[in-house]
Amino acid sequence: MKLWLILALAFAACNEPRGVVLWHAYSDQERTALEANAAAWNSTHPDTPLTLVFVPHDAFADKLSSAIPRGNGPDLFIYPQDRIGDWADAGVIEPLEFWVDDARADRFAEDALGAMTYRDSLWGLPFAQKTLALYYRTDLVAQPPNTTDELLALAPAMRARHGFALAYANVDLYGHSPWLHGFGGRVMDDAGKLAIATPEAAAAMTFARELVTTGAVPDDAQDPLVASLFNEGRAATAMAGPYFAANIADGVPWKVAPLPIISATGKPAAPFASTEGVLMSARAANKATAFAVMDFLTQDRQAKVRALRGHQIVPNAVLGTDPELVEDKVISAFTRQLAHVVPMPKGSGMRVVWTPYRTALGDVLSGRAEPYQRLVKLEGEIAGYAERK
Amino acid sequence: MSDPRGPVVQRQLRDFVAAAIVALAIATAAFVAERNAELADHQLDLAARAMQQLVATRTEVPSAHAAIVEPAIASSRHPFLRHRRAFDGSGSRPLATGPDDKLLYDAANRVERTGAFAELLPDGSGRALAGKPGEGKQIVVVVTDPGSPAPFPLLVIVGVLGLGAALAAAGALIGRRAARVGTFAGVASLAIPAILWHSPIAATAIALVAIATALAQRVGLADRIANSLIRDRVALGFLAPAGLAMLVLVAAPFIIGIVLGFYDHHHGTWTFVGLSNFGEILSGGGRALDDPLNFWFILGVTVLWTACNMVLHVSIGVALALVLSRKWMRGKGVFRMLLILPWAIPNYITALIWHGMFKGEYGAINSLLHAVHLSDVSWFGSFAAGFSANVITNTWLGFPFMMVVALGALETIPRELYEAASVDGASAWQRFRHITLPHLRPALGPAIALGSIWTFNMFNVVQLVSGGKPGDSTNILVTDAYRWAFERGDRYGLAAAYATIIFLILLLWTVFGTRIMRGKEDA
Numbered sequence: 066m067k068l069w070l071i072l073a074l075a076f077a078a079c080n081e082p083r084g085v086v087l088w089h090a091y092s093d094q095e096r097t098a099l100e101a102n103a104a105a106w107n108s109t110h111p112d113t114p115l116t117l118v119f120v121p122h123d124a125f126a127d128k129l130s131s132a133i134p135r136g137n138g139p140d141l142f143i144y145p146q147d148r149i150g151d152w153a154d155a156g157v158i159e160p161l162e163f164w165v166d167d168a169r170a171d172r173f174a175e176d177a178l179g180a181m182t183y184r185d186s187l188w189g190l191p192f193a194q195k196t197l198a199l200y201y202r203t204d205l206v207a208q209p210p211n212t213t214d215e216l217l218a219l220a221p222a223m224r225a226r227h228g229f230a231l232a233y234a235n236v237d238l239y240g241h242s243p244w245l246h247g248f249g250g251r252v253m254d255d256a257g258k259l260a261i262a263t264p265e266a267a268a269a270m271t272f273a274r275e276l277v278t279t280g281a282v283p284d285d286a287q288d289p290l291v292a293s294l295f296n297e298g299r300a301a302t303a304m305a306g307p308y309f310a311a312n313i314a315d316g317v318p319w320k321v322a323p324l325p326i327i328s329a330t331g332k333p334a335a336p337f338a339s340t341e342g343v344l345m346s347a348r349a350a351n352k353a354t355a356f357a358v359m360d361f362l363t364q365d366r367q368a369k370v371r372a373l374r375g376h377q378i379v380p381n382a383v384l385g386t387d388p389e390l391v392e393d394k395v396i397s398a399f400t401r402q403l404a405h406v407v408p409m410p411k412g413s414g415m416r417v418v419w420t421p422y423r424t425a426l427g428d429v430l431s432g433r434a435e436p437y438q439r440l441v442k443l444e445g446e447i448a449g450y451a452e453r454k
Numbered sequence: 455m456s457d458p459r460g461p462v463v464q465r466q467l468r469d470f471v472a473a474a475i476v477a478l479a480i481a482t483a484a485f486v487a488e489r490n491a492e493l494a495d496h497q498l499d500l501a502a503r504a505m506q507q508l509v510a511t512r513t514e515v516p517s518a519h520a521a522i523v524e525p526a527i528a529s530s531r532h533p534f535l536r537h538r539r540a541f542d543g544s545g546s547r548p549l550a551t552g553p554d555d556k557l558l559y560d561a562a563n564r565v566e567r568t569g570a571f572a573e574l575l576p577d578g579s580g581r582a583l584a585g586k587p588g589e590g591k592q593i594v595v596v597v598t599d600p601g602s603p604a605p606f607p608l609l610v611i612v613g614v615l616g617l618g619a620a621l622a623a624a625g626a627l628i629g630r631r632a633a634r635v636g637t638f639a640g641v642a643s644l645a646i647p648a649i650l651w652h653s654p655i656a657a658t659a660i661a662l663v664a665i666a667t668a669l670a671q672r673v674g675l676a677d678r679i680a681n682s683l684i685r686d687r688v689a690l691g692f693l694a695p696a697g698l699a700m701l702v703l704v705a706a707p708f709i710i711g712i713v714l715g716f717y718d719h720h721h722g723t724w725t726f727v728g729l730s731n732f733g734e735i736l737s738g739g740g741r742a743l744d745d746p747l748n749f750w751f752i753l754g755v756t757v758l759w760t761a762c763n764m765v766l767h768v769s770i771g772v773a774l775a776l777v778l779s780r781k782w783m784r785g786k787g788v789f790r791m792l793l794i795l796p797w798a799i800p801n802y803i804t805a806l807i808w809h810g811m812f813k814g815e816y817g818a819i820n821s822l823l824h825a826v827h828l829s830d831v832s833w834f835g836s837f838a839a840g841f842s843a844n845v846i847t848n849t850w851l852g853f854p855f856m857m858v859v860a861l862g863a864l865e866t867i868p869r870e871l872y873e874a875a876s877v878d879g880a881s882a883w884q885r886f887r888h889i890t891l892p893h894l895r896p897a898l899g900p901a902i903a904l905g906s907i908w909t910f911n912m913f914n915v916v917q918l919v920s921g922g923k924p925g926d927s928t929n930i931l932v933t934d935a936y937r938w939a940f941e942r943g944d945r946y947g948l949a950a951a952y953a954t955i956i957f958l959i960l961l962l963w964t965v966f967g968t969r970i971m972r973g974k975e976d977a
Contacts, residue, residue: 134722155721163559170532420941431835450943
């Protein structure tokens with residue numbers, strides 16, 4: 066009898082209506098804001114509940130690549146555009162233009178929507194934009210530095226107090242990207258081909274190395290150390306994304322400004338801009354309902370909730386002039402920074418760039434390799450990985 | 455008086471049932487493969503006919519939804535938003551609201567992009583989706599209704615099993631050689647449906663099962679197995695869950711891993727490439743010998759890593775065990791507990807702590823160096839420093855195991871030996887060399903063999919402490935395999951081949967290394 070009961074319960078559980086499952090890697094305020102969005106959907110759609118599943122960022126992409134082709138994984142997920150080409154080619158994600166009309170598309174900023182396109186199809190709805198800007202402590206820096214020379218001028222005073230002019234994740238390509246683009250370098254050209262080994266990219270690496278050797282920035286800093294130095298007053302400025310605001314301790318006086326102009330080139334430091342989109346699995350159980358959820362989450366009202374509660378830079382065009390958002394010091398500074406960014410490449414093959422580039426940056430910053438020679442080797446290595454793509 | 459043929463027939467049927475279960479599993483696999491192929495052929499043929507009929511007569515065939523799709527009209531504001539009209543059985547209409555419209559729309563886009571195609575949808579529904587260029591810029595697309603696969607031929611199987619059982623029983627009744635012929639014929643009868651399902655491989659496999667069963671009967675193996683199963687059924691019952699778990703969690707992934715080494719993975723598709731992955735690894739991939747991505751360089755680092763660790767683990771572990779075994783030592787229990795702690799903490803936590811301590815100028819290690827007026831060490835700035843950081847961490851993790859093993863072995867050494875040696879005037883070193891060490895060897899040998907295998911594959915420490923820095927030079931084989939799988943373009947096949955090579959190296963070490971150590975002990 067007990068066995069039959071258990072079997073009956075198991076059977077009933079298997080037939081439970083599934084709703085829509087969304088994977089995300091948000092934490093802190095971003096997560097809270099997304100949960101508010103989900104609660105809003107669930108209150109009006111009890112028959113098709115939205116279930117949020119947090120998946121750590123490190124394992125996120127690999128889990129999706131493994132799970133979806135086998136019919137597992139989420140219906141929806143949130144991810145930046147750099148894997149769109151790869152996943153579109155592999156049939157992991159669903160094209161969306163069938164459901165999207167001009168009115169829906171007009172909801173989003175043009176560059177954010179463009180980041181979600183690949184091979185003349187739309188693969189996601191823009192959800193949030195991420196880039197880097199300059200956080201500065203107003204007790205250490207009265208005005209944000211306008212040029213890299215002004216930034217470096219802070220170094221002697223900061224060294225005297227065992228600190229740094231700037232702290233940023235300097236070994237990651239993402240953290241290095243403002244210098245790379247500010248010096249005129251790139252990762253890929255307009256045709257999506259590798260363009261890594263250039264004199265401009267070598268100049269950017271040389272600059273990054275000088276920042277370390279002159280003691281203007283700490284060696285091999287990651288986000289936790291950057292936050293720690295900034296909070297302790299041992300870094301006058303920090304180059305980080307909007308999420309960094311949540312890591313600043315109470316009582317620390319701070320502001321955000323766009324990144325400085327590279328004194329050597331006269332061009333603004335231009336970080337990568339990534340657009341996080343909500344994407345649909347090609348194996349989603351109920352695609353029409355899943356799209357309805359995507360549509361709901363990216364509406365202006367929900368986007369504003371994420372902007373105010375999660376400090377997200379939302380790509381909804383109408384919110385650019387919303388008074389509440391314009392007054393937000395983080396959002397307004399990052400919106401200004403978005404005028405000087407380079408969209409993160411989304412072609413198939415970008416995914417194999419990150420780790421080797423990090424290794425090469427580590428080699429150059431630690432003085433183990435010369436920038437140009439190392440970039441030539443790096444481009445050869447990445448080409449070897451990418452040629453199978 | 456009972457009929458002596460009864461037990462003979464019972465035994466015969468017992469062997470037949472055991473072999474028939476295996477043969478039935480093989481035959482079922484053959485049936486499923488044939489059924490799926492037939493279904494795919496049927497559905498794709500239906501799709502082709504539907505497209506043909508729509509073009510020729512403007513009518514649809516039953517069980518398929520075909521449409522002639524007009525060229526896309528792009529939005530003036532967003533060129534990637536393209537709208538299409540289609541002609542199907544219900545006339546000309548925009549592709550927007552019908553239940554199959556999304557499939558037809560995407561199929562038309564796909565034909566424009568890559569040309570004609572026909573495939574089953576990957577959702578397991580058995581629906582076929584196809585498309586091809588039509589007249590002018592039109593595109594013909596079709597999606598079929600779900601296909602219903604042929605039902606399992608239960609009656610056929612029951613009939614064949616009955617025939618097989620009858621043949622086996624008849625052989626038993628005739629006796630002697632005919633019994634084995636009956637077994638073979640009975641089991642092999644299950645090959646007949648496999649042949650009908652166009653699976654010569656399955657038919658051959660079933661015939662081999664039949665031959666093996668008959669041979670097992672001939673040499674009495676079948677009886678011995680059956681007797682031991684009956685005799686030890688309680689013990690086997692207890693072992694069964696663990697055996698099943700080993701099969702699912704160890705044997706299956708191991709075999710799958712070995713097989714994957716012969717395939718190349720690209721965008722979710724696996725292609726058989728023979729020994730190509732192994733060739734690429736063993737040739738160093740065309741890289742210089744001192745290139746950190748060359749297999750032989752990494753193997754050298756791995757061997758050096760294992761050797762350094764084992765020397766440190768054993769020497770520190772034995773030294774601490776000797777101290778803790780001294781009679782004058784007070785608070786032994788406390789010290790023993792403290793020294794075992796590193797072993798008790800999960801190694802990835804320890805590795806992360808050490809990683810933090812080695813960090814730049816804010817790590818605890820460099821802070822200590824500052825405190826004693828020494829200059830910083832850039833722990834991940836050179837091979838020697840990065841490698842040392844890994845070894846220090848793993849030594850912290852590894853010495854307690856050797857210490858515990860040595861402590862146990864020291865307890866077994868008779869005190870009289872030391873007393874006799876002291877009377878004979880032996881020095882402390884001579885007592886250690888000629889009494890302690892020989893008595894430690896039998897316990898330390900297997901511990902070293904086990905420890906060396908753990909260390910050879912110590913992924914957590916290398917990945918979390920140095921992460922291969924600087925420049926991938928401190929990677930060991932297992933971390934490099936991980937990078938090929940997840941950071942260098944999803945090369946799962948190459949990573950699987952790496953894993954197979956690592957297994958073979960450790961197998962050789964286990965067979966010959968332990969033999970060498972045993973030889974030394976014997977000597």
